[in-house]
Amino acid sequence: MALLKLTKPLPRSDKHISLAKLPVIPPKAGLKCLVGGWGQMFDGGPRTAKLLYIDVTLISAKECDKQLNVKEIDFLCAIDPDPFTHQNPCIGDLGAPLMHDDVVYGIVSLLMGCGKGDWPSVYVDVYASVKWIEGKIISNGGTTLSVPIKMEFFTGSFLLFVIIYKICVN
Template sequence: MGLKCEVMGWGRMFWGGPLASYLVYIDVQLIPAERCAKLLNVPVIGAMDDLLCAMDEENTTKQQPCYGDWGSPLMHGDIVYGIVSNIVGCGSANLPSVYTDVYKMVDWIEDKIETFSAGVFYFIDSLVLLAAAFAHLGSFVLFDFV
């Protein structure tokens, strides 16, 4: 088995069950892409390029992310390795959970942050200019009346 990780989320406690009323942590272990593809009955090449798979094979727990956990982190210590992307198991003891591999997607993530940040700054700059224009117009109009 691979690296032991922790997943946290606010999703359903079990298939068809209630949403968690507190942040729930589960323990899983990464599994090789070949094994994951075989368990999910998908081709290894292409389908698993930017994904990670993990399972809890402990017979007493069989924990997995469930509905409502999309976007939750797959962590080891304080490092995020993946993000819950596909709810496959959620109560099925023999299927792995699937995560987007953060490391392989870092360029895309940085691009989105940069794009979003530029948009936010452009919006803020536009508001400042608009406020300055109104202030200038207001003072100009006030000057005309004096």
């Protein structure tokens, strides 16, 4: 995970630009989320020319361990529960956000199946890093907001993704 420090603030009056929110509570299994991206539309297929998204549902660490046979889960896992689609992030989607109501709960980190089978997709758990993120913001001359939902979070190319996502959705 990386944070970007902008030299100039983004215009907050632009309807196409919105800052992602940090989670204030850990996500729970069953939470329905969106994952957007410009990755391949299916394994070995072409990349999309426009932003696409998939619907996924978070599963428990125990269920993820059972399906992926891993003993330590420091990540979030999600699956498309629709047996007809079984969508997962594909090549080109790494770093894309796992979002629910403009809150970023995860970042695509491991590609499993690219839409094949019942494999869960794996995400960096943003909530687990909130204190680190806030510490970096403060130590680099920023301050965190005193409102319940902090809005000062950007990771890698994620800033550009959120801006473009808002433009495409609105």
